[in-house]
Structures are given as structure tokens and as C-alpha cells.
Amino acid sequence: MNIGERVKHLREERGWSQKELAQKMKINNSVLNRIENNKRVLTDSEIIILAKLFQISTDDLLGLEPKQRIKEENKLYDITINKEELHLLKDYLDFIRYKKKN
Structure with a gap:
């Protein structure tokens, strides 16, 4: 749009x-x-x-990227990140969760 x-x-x-x-x-x-x-x-x-x-x-x-909310230790931070950064962040969080399980 x-x-x-x-x-x-x-x-x-x-x-x-x-x-x-x-x-x-x-x-x-x-x-x-x-x-x-x-x-x-x-x-x-x-x-x-x-x-x-x-x-x-x-x-x-x-029409810029919407703000993404990131929750860290019960605190909310409003930051603007692009799609590539969002994917990298999700990959990083998945990696951290994987490491904690193993």
C-alpha cells in the first residue's frame, strides 16, 4: 500500500x-x-x-516496519527492527533455547 x-x-x-x-x-x-x-x-x-x-x-x-515488542526479564522494550533483523533475532532465541535444553 x-x-x-x-x-x-x-x-x-x-x-x-x-x-x-x-x-x-x-x-x-x-x-x-x-x-x-x-x-x-x-x-x-x-x-x-x-x-x-x-x-x-x-x-x-x-508504512515503515511496525514496532516489534521484545520481552526480556519481564520488561517490554519498544524498538523498530526490520524483517531481516527480526529473523536473526528469532534464530538467535531458538539457538539459546536449544542450548538451554542440551
Whole structure:
């Protein structure tokens, strides 16, 4: 899903029309239409405004890897890791569990 599709999806999830979201963003409705159709790139400030309006992180808005929760000794750490790092971490944990059994 590209950024325009994500904006449209988040807008529709909240039941907002393009006009309503455009007003909240303080931009013209036609500008929002172009954003949702990927004919216009979001500015940095628009990304921040949208993240605040949708109450999500800018990473989530941009479609970056979701935060993974890692539990260590009853403590939760919020970290962002990519898929390759996640696979390496799982392999490492499997190895540690195997070593503890043997």
C-alpha cells in the first residue's frame, strides 16, 4: 500500500470525507485528492499533521516496519527492527533455547 492509499484508508476508517480531512489539514480538497491518488508528494509538515490527526506514528503513516515488542526479564522494550533483523533475532532465541535444553 502506498502513502496515498494509506491516507485514503485511514481517512475512510474514521468516516471522514476528503473535504473534512482537507479542512483539518488546512489544505484545498483538490490537493488532498492528488495526495490520495499519488499525484502529489506529502511535505514533511503534512506528514506530521496527518500522523497527529490519525493519532499514529509517522513511521506507521509512511508504512515503515511496525514496532516489534521484545520481552526480556519481564520488561517490554519498544524498538523498530526490520524483517531481516527480526529473523536473526528469532534464530538467535531458538539457538539459546536449544542450548538451554542440551
